[in-house]
Amino acid sequence: MILSTIVIALWGFISFTTADSSNSTTDAATTSYVPIFQNAIPPALTIGVEQLPNINNDSAVDANVAAKGYSVVNITNTARGLTGILKLKSATNIYGYDFEYLNLTVEYQSEQRLNVHIEPTNLTDVFVLPDELVPKPKIDDDYDFARSDLVFEYDEEDFGFEIVRSSTGETLFSTKGNPLVFSNQFIQFNTTLPQGYAISGLGESIHGSLNEPGLVKTLFANGISNPIDQNDYGVHPVYFDQRYSSNTTHGVFWRSSAPQEVVFEETSLTWRSISGVIDLYFFSGPDPKDVITQYVSQIGLPAMQPYWALGYHQCKWGFETIDDVIDVVDNFKKFDIKLEAMWSDIDYMDSFKDFTNDPYRYPTDKYRKFLDDLHENNQHYVPIFDAGIYVPNPNNATDNDYEPFHLGNETDVFLKNPDGSLYIGSVWPGYTVFPDFLSNNTQEYFNILFKDWYNRLPFDGIWADMNEAASYCVGSCGSGRYFDNPVQRAGYRFSDQNSYPKGFNVSNATEWSSISKSIAATATSTATTISTSSSSSLSIDAKNTLAPGRGNINYPPYAINNMIGNHDLAFRQISPNATHADGTLEYDIHNLFGMLEEKAIYHALLSFRPNKRPFIIGRSTFAGAGKYTGRWGGDNFADYYMMYFSIPQAFAFGSFGLPFFGVDACGFNGNTDMELCSRWMQLASFFPFYRNHNVIKAIPQEPYRWEAVISATKTSMDVRYSLLPYYYTLLQESHVSGMPILRALSWQFPYESTLSGVDNQFFVGDVLIVTPVLEPGVNYTKGVFPGNGDIYYDYYTHERQNFTTGKNETLDAPLGHIPLHIRGGYIIPTQEPGYTTTESRQNPFGLIVALDAKGRASGKLYLDDGESVEVEESLNVDFVASNNKLVGSSFGQFKVDQPLANVTVLGVDSKPEKVLFNNNTAHFDYTNKTIFIVGLDKIVGNGTFNKEFTINW
Structure with missing residues (x-):
């Protein structure tokens, strides 16, 4: 998108007509738009008070050394545990005023x-997280x-406690020997850890899957672009401790929405709030x-996604007009690259306002026809939705005609300042309020607006962005200034993306030679790109002071390491002192904003499509x-490096109960290239959520832009779409059990310590x-294939691999x-791929039977209508193979008309004399110890999976 167009979108329109003496009429071709000058947000409003995080302050008091802790003064046993009173031994008031008495409850x-x-x-x-915001796990009725495999033990005089595993006697968690600190703005406890621990979790951050000694994790929702080892968009206060000394794993969840900090040391973990x-x-x-x-079943099992969500999604920030979007859809068809869903970033909006579309660039009638055409082709559409609601300028009648603000203001659904006035921050359209x-x-407010939006432009899902919630100024900067709207975001830049990935000059030599000078002049390091500096002066003594009651809300006496800008908790976020309807402070539930918004959108979509699964992709989660x-x-x-980090990201979110996860394939910020995009499009094809998206002013990166990427993408898409029945079965497994879809090797083989990390x-x-x-510039990769005696087959050739357990194998790539391999002992349901998921579901099925060393295998298939919230009819099919026989057993009322057309059996040592399907002779080929049973649809007809069947060879 060009600069002038973006400025128009930001600043509004004035039309003028080109003079033409031969024709006095005006048409669309002769109408242009020039920007109206508007104010920018004053830069002073975007600079917070620079904080010095305590972990970076050598003079900060060590609470472990200074605090005196608590003693137990009373303990009472209960039917399911105990209760007691803890008494402060001596007040130290380090980073808040200590509470003298505490209630202890063990269940x-x-x-x-x-x-x-x-x-x-x-x-x-004292803020106690309400059950209605984050449900509290309850006692099981029948255990x-x-x-119990967990035992609580405690010391009385210097209170500390341990959690011991009764079956092994191993101490899993111990605060003994360290004082408990509990004040109005600072809580701290410690646990000892074994040397060489393997702990994952505690997100969100861009990091490997393990948390090493020396790492500090900050748990505070932050809207900056994927900083390494720093707090990011979401907060998930849970960790998983995998211990190879005892071959056990346990988890610890702190049910708290507070800003937190976790410090890992050689043999201990310190947790603060x-x-x-x-x-x-x-x-x-x-x-x-x-x-x-166990964890996910308590916090809430994942939503069942609609079947179409498993298809390929395409987006870009910078589609200037609806015609650009139409062209992209047409090009996917032209190059015969599968496309399930088209997405829109903020380009479609009228001056970046939620629930609107630009009347010139995305006119409603043309926009609606595009959506109707998509739906006619069994494709889908997802627009972006931002958290901030525009505050119109009351002095401008046209600008003031913005119902989403007026309806919300009249029904009192927006955050307030402590004095009861509207809290007005700033996002894309200018000064904004926040639901x-x-x-x-608020729920009814969302119900109304989302229904009206859908009736005008029938979307298929919602992309919830900026919902940490981000604000581009500090505090209620729009109070008294919203009459300047529309205003431009301070510091916004439309510069071209001049950075390219590592190895670009090798694998893209011709392109490199033409732009290398430009890169040399403008390149900046990744560290510069992802950090924000501040010119404000350092101030900790004047601001980070103790205060009674709720305490010092905006500048707590303990400063966590909030990585963004100058560490001010209000920098690029809603301010901590923003106040909710019941008096709750944003300080206490900032980390919940994204989840609460996603919940409201979910129920809003259900309100007008009551039995269609809502499809939502969010940025901030809890x-x-x-x-x-x-x-x-x-x-x-x-x-x-970001392609690499996407894998531990997927592990983390799977363990956090968000298995439907993916990243922006080919990368969002900066320019991709042919090699990187080729590799990434293939990697992303195996993630549950598969989308390509990039930033404005970066080069386009739709897969049809490079011939090599077209080929790579088609190859992987055919594999993915053929595996849709398998992925959908895994979705349902996640939905009912909480099991992640993408799984770490250390989860699959938990007793092999070499797989850790x-x-x-x-x-x-x-x-x-x-x-x-x-990595760039290579034609191989390396990997391990674990399991004592496990068999692996190459997915593409079906050949059994001669891997050595524990060896780092070199694979041609x-x-x-x-490289993709099938683990022996399993059966995978497949389906002939179509252009869309709808077409794919109409095609014949297949089975891949990968036999283990004993000639056995098993697998499952789950199917339903792919969209109902309350599934009334479903089909489950169990497959079991042994002794040269495959049995398929089905149960459920959902009818599947498509036939089973082919079965591929891997690992058969000798060619069989014949193959029988339900005593009918079936055609087969035998090559490389693989039986290819084909043409079954001609024998069995439709609906193979609706009843039991057997195949013998």
């Missing part, structure tokens, strides 16, 4: 779950208390997948958000192992090829 909630809850006896001015209470949940496992499902999801009227939304990785960078490979379910190329 044995199930055989695998234990809760430790500590809060002040006087809860005045044997005596069989600047709000709330202690509400810890321990999950016993004992295997990694056990712990994940308050604790207001009783524990339990998976009930409403999927996730994408945010604004990543077009470089190989392997982030360059992953399993799709239990069956497929993907080994991508993650020329450009356009991504």
